[in-house]
Amino acid sequence: MFWGLSSALDLYEEYLKAFKLKDEPDAEAAEQQPKALNILICGGADPRHVIKTLAKRYTHVGKPKLKIYLLDACVEIIARNMLLLGLALEPAESFSLVCKTHLFMDIYGNSLLRPSSHHYVAAKARTLLNMICDEEQLQRLAPMLNIEALKYKERDGLEMAFSYWQPQQQVYDIQRYWEQRVRALLGPRYDHREGAFDWDLSMTLKSREAQQICSQEYRYWRESGVAFVFPEYEHCKPNKTLAAGLVRNGRNFLHRGYVGDIQTGPFCGFGLRSSEERLHNSVHGDNDYRATDITERNLLEFFHELQTQTVYEHDKDISRRYGSTKLLMTPLLTHNECDANESQLRYDKPWLPVPDVEVHFISPMEIRELQSGAPRWQNHFDVAFFAYNYYTFLSKEFFGALREQSLFVLETKLLTVERSEHIKKFEATAKELLKSAGLRPCINYQAINAKNMQLRYKKTPGGAGDDVDEFPEEPEEVKEKDIDEMGDYETRKQIEEIQDKQTMQSNEKEMLEINQDEPQRKGLIIEEIIDKIQEVPRKEMKGTTIELTKDNLMIGNAKKIDQIKYKTEKLEEIQDGTQRQALIIEEITDKIKEIPKKVANEKEAAIQEIKKGQQIELIIDDSLKEEYETEKLDVQYRVKEEGLLIREITNEAAKLTVQDKDEQEPKELDSSQQSDGSEMEFHDALSEEPLDD
Numbered sequence: 001m002f003w004g005l006s007s008a009l010d011l012y013e014e015y016l017k018a019f020k021l022k023d024e025p026d027a028e029a030a031e032q033q034p035k036a037l038n039i040l041i042c043g044g045a046d047p048r049h050v051i052k053t054l055a056k057r058y059t060h061v062g063k064p065k066l067k068i069y070l071l072d073a074c075v076e077i078i079a080r081n082m083l084l085l086g087l088a089l090e091p092a093e094s095f096s097l098v099c100k101t102h103l104f105m106d107i108y109g110n111s112l113l114r115p116s117s118h119h120y121v122a123a124k125a126r127t128l129l130n131m132i133c134d135e136e137q138l139q140r141l142a143p144m145l146n147i148e149a150l151k152y153k154e155r156d157g158l159e160m161a162f163s164y165w166q167p168q169q170q171v172y173d174i175q176r177y178w179e180q181r182v183r184a185l186l187g188p189r190y191d192h193r194e195g196a197f198d199w200d201l202s203m204t205l206k207s208r209e210a211q212q213i214c215s216q217e218y219r220y221w222r223e224s225g226v227a228f229v230f231p232e233y234e235h236c237k238p239n240k241t242l243a244a245g246l247v248r249n250g251r252n253f254l255h256r257g258y259v260g261d262i263q264t265g266p267f268c269g270f271g272l273r274s275s276e277e278r279l280h281n282s283v284h285g286d287n288d289y290r291a292t293d294i295t296e297r298n299l300l301e302f303f304h305e306l307q308t309q310t311v312y313e314h315d316k317d318i319s320r321r322y323g324s325t326k327l328l329m330t331p332l333l334t335h336n337e338c339d340a341n342e343s344q345l346r347y348d349k350p351w352l353p354v355p356d357v358e359v360h361f362i363s364p365m366e367i368r369e370l371q372s373g374a375p376r377w378q379n380h381f382d383v384a385f386f387a388y389n390y391y392t393f394l395s396k397e398f399f400g401a402l403r404e405q406s407l408f409v410l411e412t413k414l415l416t417v418e419r420s421e422h423i424k425k426f427e428a429t430a431k432e433l434l435k436s437a438g439l440r441p442c443i444n445y446q447a448i449n450a451k452n453m454q455l456r457y458k459k460t461p462g463g464a465g466d467d468v469d470e471f472p473e474e475p476e477e478v479k480e481k482d483i484d485e486m487g488d489y490e491t492r493k494q495i496e497e498i499q500d501k502q503t504m505q506s507n508e509k510e511m512l513e514i515n516q517d518e519p520q521r522k523g524l525i526i527e528e529i530i531d532k533i534q535e536v537p538r539k540e541m542k543g544t545t546i547e548l549t550k551d552n553l554m555i556g557n558a559k560k561i562d563q564i565k566y567k568t569e570k571l572e573e574i575q576d577g578t579q580r581q582a583l584i585i586e587e588i589t590d591k592i593k594e595i596p597k598k599v600a601n602e603k604e605a606a607i608q609e610i611k612k613g614q615q616i617e618l619i620i621d622d623s624l625k626e627e628y629e630t631e632k633l634d635v636q637y638r639v640k641e642e643g644l645l646i647r648e649i650t651n652e653a654a655k656l657t658v659q660d661k662d663e664q665e666p667k668e669l670d671s672s673q674q675s676d677g678s679e680m681e682f683h684d685a686l687s688e689e690p691l692d693d
Helices: 013-017 027-034 047-057 075-088 097-109 115-133 135-141 154-164 173-205 215-224 289-307 366-372 390-393 420-436 480-486 492-514 528-534 554-557 585-592 600-611 646-658 669-673 677-684
Strands: 038-043 065-071 248-249 253-254 356-363 381-384 404-412 454-459 523-525 617-619 644-646
Touching: 013 038, 013 047, 013 381, 013 404, 013 454, 038 047, 047 065, 047 075, 047 289, 075 097, 075 115, 075 154, 075 289, 075 356, 075 523, 097 115, 097 289, 115 154, 173 215, 366 390, 381 390, 390 404, 404 617, 420 454, 492 617
Parallel strands: 038 065, 038 381, 065 356, 381 404
Antiparallel strands: 248 253, 404 454, 523 617
């Protein structure tokens, strides 16, 4: 409720990507760029999209006039958004960059504040109260803000929130409210809550694009509500910006306690991804840096760009590697609030100027008007962002508020701890609604089986129909023509990984179908393979071909056979040079498909021959290692812990290809060779002259 569950977006950049508009200074690109954009953020819960859009504005050649409309259902969230946006645009003389960043993190995601943060909230609330009550003050301090669309009832709610944030005798007991929520959620599991917290993080969130969140910071937040912790700070003041449902009761206030998120955390908006890859280093699942450190680095970048309009260069000494460090957490204490007075600092300086940008706060009642397709909102917005918890307000009539060329971004439930079935059902239902409304996806969601934090759909001129908009179904592979469409939203490396994974899955499925008629058969007999190998024509080597090498010098590069996965990451190190010295796997597997299945009695005879050492079988089931072992070294393959070494198999296969079938009787080795288990003597006993082409 008080923070979003998706990463911050530069909405103007997303618009350019969706329609592939060039952001260049030449005349042709300038004609394509829009002159003005109206952006709707419905249920954003925080100003993360606004902050990033304004911070990255200087990077674009075209700078259209932006009108950003913020719609939230709770007046207290509107007041909180004003406070956080005012802090982000605080002039440089008020705070240093690091101080401003830590202050923002404190107010944004901690249930308890530092005393200095508490004093800032109280002082800034008085300034905001003057701004909403005095139009001249509003124009002097923050001319970019527009509250004309707010009704008087909502302005009274803002006045109530800013007044409640002042120091007073009535204490906002956030620790008690937090514990009540956690007890109600966990029920009888409360006494074992640390296990429940670890399960939600390790088994749910980390598999849903939240790998950067560390166990210690997540468990501490679930226990206390304090998300962003630094060793030098003490958190002791209640964060009153998290209060909701305020009502005056004489000189005091009634409220609904704490009704926000207690399962995911405030780490998603700024703390999951960064432009510096080194911050995402992880060893055995332990991150070098916490989501707190990623949040700090991203906010430093945004605030620097807002102040200077220049590229930010991060000082590595600022980010501390606490990802795998267990910090000593002292007990949290709540102090009396009556220690702030009118003589404390005032924060009433004009906000940083952002030319040609307006931020409109609109009434929560407008959500009903948009849902019903009110005429005054028709054909009004170029970009719309919808939070997942506002999905119930979406309707076909709502999309009438989007212009002919517009972008729609829907936040999904990916970063919640709901069951996977619920998340998939939510996405499927949303896609059906967007499709029926005439929108088309910006990327091919059918071809890429990825986890989506947001769904991006666009509305194009002419209201395209289903046959025109829908991507063709390609469940098994990603074609090259789709890469250009996806490249705007996914890195090239991610696309290649997806293609490799889908190709591997396709190969595994194809190979498993070979043996599905006879599930008791656990391997392929080499005698059958090599009979077909002799018929394989020689082919020229290709750059992407993986070979089974029988060169003893390349033992370090031999890869294991593991569930029919013939894959290696070091292609250049095991490929043959000018001469062909091995058999290409794809040729072998093509011939394997032609081998007829053996009936049950033939299989039993084959097993007896294997046990006698007359045949060798490629085992793909580790449970059958003992059954197919033989004591004769000249035909024995060694079963290592990691699987069968390709080099050992191909040595024997090469030997059998040059021998007559009647002359495949194994040679007896002396006792010294049998007792010595070294790999080199083993292969010396088996190796013969290499097979010539």
